[in-house]
Amino acid sequence: MSRIGVFICHCGSNIAGTVDVARVVEAARSFPNVVVADDNKYTCSDPGQQSIKEAIVEYNLDRIVIASCSPRMHELTFRKMLKDTSINPYMLEIANIREQCSWVHKDIEAGTVKAIDLVKMATAKVDKDTPLFTTTIPINKRALVIGGGIAGMQAALDIADAGYPVTIVEAEPSLGGKMVMLDKTFPTMDCSACICTPKMADVGSHPNITVKTLSEVEQVSGYVGNFEVTIREKAKYVDYATCTGCGLCETKCPTKVASEFDQGLGQRKAIYKPFAQAVPSKPTIDAAHCRKLTSDKCGVCEKLCPTKAINFADEDKLTTETYGAIVVAIGYKLIDWGALYGEYGGGRYSDVISGLQFERLVNASGPTEGHITRPSDGTEPKTVAIIKCVGSRDPEKGRSYCSRACCMYGAKHAHQYLDKVPDGRCYVFYMDVRTPGKGYDEFYMNTQHDGAVYLRGRVSKIFEQGGKLICKGEDTLIGKQVEVAADMVVLETAMVPADAADRLGSMLGVTRDKDLWLSEAHPKLRPVETNSGGIYLAGTCQGPKDIPDSVAQASAAAMKVAILFSKDELESNAMIAGSDASLCNGCGACVNICPYSAITLEEVTRRENSRMVTRQVSRVNPGLCQGCGACTVACKPGAMDLKGFSDEQIMKEVEALCQW
Amino acid sequence: MSVVDEKWEPTVLAFCCHWCTYSGADLAGLNRMNYPANIRVLRVPCSGRVNPQYVLTAFNKGCDGVLVCGCHPGDCHYVSGNYYAKRRMMAFKRLLEYTGLEPERFQVRWISGSEAGKFRDTVVDFCEKVRALGPYTGGAVSLSEGLGAGAELGVGAELGVGAELPQGGDAQ
Known part of the structure; x- marks a missing residue:
C-alpha cells in the first residue's frame, strides 16, 4: 500500500480563479491510497515546499502528487525538493491544472471537474511510480576530430588549447582540406595559403594534437564520454619516423600522375607530397601508380633515400582508442557536373572548367604559376564566361539548395580574371546574386565596377564553334536570347556531401537530411550538436558554408566538447527503457527501432522452468537511451518498458480517468 | 445511438508528446486561449510511446474520443518516434x-510547441x-466481435495491465 500526499496549488488566483480548489482537495482525499490532501497558495515558494516536506514526515508519505502549473515549469524544482526528503525524486507526479485547465477554461464547474480528473490521473500514475536512479558515466577526456580541413583544424586547435588531447583523422595525405587549394579568399582577398598553412603548421606541432593522415574511421561503438573508435591508417610506404622530408625521392620518381591537388591540371609523381606546404611534410607512395608496387620494377626511391625510410612492405595499421567526444568535420565535395550537365559539354571541352580548377589556375604555386591560360592550348583567354548555380538551386538535375559560397567566389573569380587579364572580358551568368555577409555586397559591387558583365539567366547550352565556346542563354532582364563566345568557361558548381557522409553518419548514429548532409540536433538552437550525445558537427558536413561560418561553427563545436570535458562524469537519464529478460524472446525488434542504437542483443544463461537456458535477450545501454519509448511499443512479448512512463502507469491513468 | 442525457459531456483523452504538442498546449494556456473542458491530456515522452492498446483501453473504459498528437514529421525530438507513431496509428x-468505430472518434494530429492556435482549433x-x-x-x-479473435488478442474488458500487447513490431 502506497502512502500518497496530494498538494493542490492556488497559484494566487491563477488556478483558484477558475478552479474550486477546496473541492479538488476534498475529492483527492477520496482517491485510493491518498493519505493526505492539502492546498497551498504558492506551492513552489519556500514556505510551500516546506509544508510539503513537513507533511512527508508527519504522514510518512512515500510519494506525492502536486497539482499546479505544467510539469515543464516546475517538475525539476519539486524533484530537487524531494532530494532533501526520504522520498525518491521520481516518486512525484504533476497534475497540470494551470496551463491546461484554469487558464483555458472560464467555467468554474467545468474547470473544477477537469482539475479533479487530472489529479485523479496523476494519483493513479504516482501509485505505480517506482524509485528511479541515475547512474554516472565516466568521461574520457580525449577528442577525435574527423577531417583535417579548416573546420577540423580549428576545432582541434581550440580543444587542444583548452588542454585536452585531440586526434585528427584525415583521409588525404595532408591536412588543409579544400581551403588550402584556394588561391585567395573573399572578400578581403588575402591569400588562402597564407592564412591556412600556418594553421596546418600549428596543428602539426601542437603538443596536444596527434595527426593521422591517409586514415579513416573504421568502426565506432560506445556512447558519449566513452567512444571506442577503430582507425585505419593506410599504408604510406614511407616511415615517417625516419623520413626527413628532403624530397629527393620525389625528384627521381619516373612515374607522373595527374595531381589531385591541382584538380588534374598539373602532375605529380607516384611518390609525392600533394603540395609544398603539406603537413606532415613527408611524402607518400601512391600504390596504384608506383612501378615497384604494381610491377616490382624501379624502386629508385628506396635506393636514393638517405635515411632508408622507404618501406614497400608497409601495411595498413588498425588502432582502437577511446575518446569522449567526436567532432565530425568531413567537409564537402563538388558535384560531378560532367555526369549531370551534358549541355555544358559533360566534360568534353577541356576549356570548360570548375571553379576549383580556376583556383589552381590562378594560384601562383599552381600548375601555370598563376597565369590564366586555357587548359587546351595554353593561350590566355580573352573572354571568360562564369556560370553560377551549376547543380545548385536546380531540383531537376542537381540539388534544390543554394550552395551559399558560389555567388561570392564567382565574383572573386571575375575580379581575379579582370585583374590578371586587363584587356579581357568577363561575363557572369547568374540566377540571383546572394551576398549576405560582412563586406560581401561591397565586393560584388566592386567586381561589377571592375567590368564584369552580369547577365541574369541560365545557360542552356555550351558548344564549340570556330575555336570558341558558345554559351547560349537568356538575359531575362531584357528578355532576349544571348550568346557569349568565350575562350574559357568557369562553372561554379554545387557543394555536395563528402562521400564518407552516409557511411560515417550511420556509423555514428547521426541522421542525414534528404541531400545526405549530416543533421544538427536543432536547426536554430543546437546547430553544432547532433542527436547522438558527444558527437558534434563542424563546417560544411552539416550544409554548404563559407570559410568564416565553418570556422565559427568549428569553434562552437570545440566549446561544446570543452564543456563536456569540464566535468568528470555525466549523469545519465533515469527515465529510460529497460528489458525484462524473463519475458524477452530475443526477436530484436527493439534493436531495429531504436534511433540511438542503444539496444543490443546479448547472450545470457538463466534458469527457466528449472533448467539452465542460454538465449539472446535485449539489453539497454543507459548511456545511450534517451527514453523515447519507441522500443516499448515494438516489443511483442511486452518485455520492454519505459521507466517513469510504464505501460502500467499509463493504463492506470486511462482507467482512472474513465472509471474512478 | 442511445438517447443522450442532456447533462452528458464527452470524455476526450489526448495523448500528447512532451516536446511538441504538450508544450503547444501549455502555450495555449499561456495565451489564455479557450477550448472545451472535455479534453484530458495524458503526457507521454513521444508519440512513438503510445501503444495502440492504450487507445483500445480508453475506448473500452468509456472514453468517447481519443487523440494522439506528436511533433510534425521530421521534427521529432527523438529523431523518428512520430514516424513510428504515424505508421502504427x-x-x-x-x-x-473496421470494428465499427466512427473515424471522427480517433484522430492523429501533429502539433508543434509553437502551434498553440492549432492545438486549440484541433481540440x-x-x-x-x-x-x-x-x-x-x-x-x-463490439470491438471483440469486430475483431473476432479479440479475446485472444487481449482486447477484452477484463484485460489486465501487462498482458501481451496486441500491436507489435509489424506496425513499423
Missing part, C-alpha cells in the same frame, strides 16, 4: 474503423465532432 485506425473541432456523435457505446463487446 494509421494501420490501427483502419482496424478500429475545439474534435470535441465538437465527438459531441455530435454522442456517447461511445460500442465498448468492449
